[in-house]
Amino acid sequence: MDFGQEQKTSRLQLREISPDEARRICRFILQVAGISINFSKNRFLETRLNPLLEKYGSPDYWSLLTEAKADASGAMAQDLIDAVATNETRFFRDAGPFELFQYKIIPYLTANRLPDSTGKIPIRIWSAACSTGQEVYSLAMCLKESLPNLRNYKINLLGSDISQRALDRAREGVYSKFEIARGLDEARLKKFFIPEGNAYRIRGEIREMVNFKSVNLLEPINGFKEWDLILCRNVAIYFRQDHRKWLFNQLANTLEPDGFLVAGASESLAAMCSRFIPKMFSSCTYYQRRF
Ligand SMILES: C[S@@+](CC[C@H](N)C(=O)[O-])C[C@H]1O[C@@H](n2cnc3c(N)ncnc32)[C@H](O)[C@@H]1O
Incomplete structure (x- = not known):
């Protein structure tokens, strides 16, 4: 499979996030970490959160969020934050x-x-x-x-x-x-x-x-x-x-x-x-x- 084809397939496999799911997940992340994400960025959310659907076996984003809120250990909330946080950095950045x-x-x-x-x-x-x-x-x-x-x-x-x-x-x-x-x-x-x-x-x-x-x-x-x-x-x-x-x-x-x-x-x-x-x-x- 060529790279373009592979990309197309993985894009097709992303589970779609509904506007309501996107809004609720973004609100949760804002509350917990202060990270403000525009909830209309569907593709961004789908790309970042799809691996968590797999990891936790959640059928949809709504279940993922509900489980994260109920998880007393905080590990799922931490995974959600890790997934959306931008960790871009480098040595001696900006000199x-x-x-x-x-x-x-x-x-x-x-x-x-x-x-x-x-x-x-x-x-x-x-x-x-x-x-x-x-x-x-x-x-x-x-x-x-x-x-x-x-x-x-x-x-x-x-x-x-x-x-x-x-x-x-x-x-x-x-x-x-x-x-x-x-x-x-x-x-x-x-x-x-x-x-x-x-x-x-x-x-x-x-x-x-x-x-x-x-x-x-x-x-x-x-x-x-x-x-x-x-x-x-x-x-x-x-x-x-x-x-x-x-x-x-x-x-x-x-x-x-x-x-x-x-x-x-x-x-x-x-x-x-x-x-x-x-x-x-x-x-x-x-x-x-x-x-
Ligand atoms: C773009 S990186 C910046 C890294 C480094 N300071 C630099 O300038 O290269 C932003 C970092 O902020 C962290 N971050 C986001 N929200 C945070 C919060 N509420 N408290 C602490 N760190 C947070 C992210 O996890 C991420 O690692």
């Missing part, structure tokens, strides 16, 4: 935020943070919505390159996401040649990765610098405080305006008074959260709290 980190934020933090009772200088960084890990590992590589005496620092580098599937991949730290080619240069590939079959595994020294955790950014993030840097990029674009406002207000509460926030290149906080002042480093916008 600017990583230059900001390497040439402004790291020097600022090393000069301005005091050692704690163990004699180490604490640095706390959170990649909120880290997807499959490329963003937070890019930060870890920058730290490794910029701080040869890493032992003098207590680095708390956290990657979080709502998607378990994405977090599992991030924890594994194995990337295909295609994923590696999108953003990593030859020097960093050699320095920080080990070839494994057709893929590359991130070296233990970088993997061990990062902790991963499941966090829904639309739930109160209790206990998360005093971050020196938060990257929250390319996730708020999927949220409604009121959810975006709530999120950035919440992030302002968790940031150190002189901490840094970086949003996605197309995500301006103007008119969204008056508690931040936009600043520029080279061509990269970042935000700091207003006093």
Whole structure:
């Protein structure tokens, strides 16, 4: 069978979603994850959700949703979110935020943070919505390159996401040649990765610098405080305006008074959260709290 024919067949095999099913599933996903999907995107929903009909043996999308709501373990709801979430990411995405980190934020933090009772200088960084890990590992590589005496620092580098599937991949730290080619240069590939079959595994020294955790950014993030840097990029674009406002207000509460926030290149906080002042480093916008 040629590829075109195969595509046509798999399209024919997709079970159709009714407008009512689409509306209800989109409403559920909005409630649980804040991800706003246009429910007229039938083809998108059918393509993403069909594998779940197979997996759970559900006769239609209506049953799938009813079972997900009734599933006390939350595993089915998690599968629904995983299916529709856009996990697109890459190493050193947009370059600017990583230059900001390497040439402004790291020097600022090393000069301005005091050692704690163990004699180490604490640095706390959170990649909120880290997807499959490329963003937070890019930060870890920058730290490794910029701080040869890493032992003098207590680095708390956290990657979080709502998607378990994405977090599992991030924890594994194995990337295909295609994923590696999108953003990593030859020097960093050699320095920080080990070839494994057709893929590359991130070296233990970088993997061990990062902790991963499941966090829904639309739930109160209790206990998360005093971050020196938060990257929250390319996730708020999927949220409604009121959810975006709530999120950035919440992030302002968790940031150190002189901490840094970086949003996605197309995500301006103007008119969204008056508690931040936009600043520029080279061509990269970042935000700091207003006093
Ligand atoms: C497009 S990726 C962005 C990844 C990375 N920050 C970057 O810019 O390359 C968006 C990520 O947001 C996550 N996400 C969506 N809704 C979320 C929520 N309510 N809480 C936490 N993460 C969420 C998705 O699972 C996905 O991995």
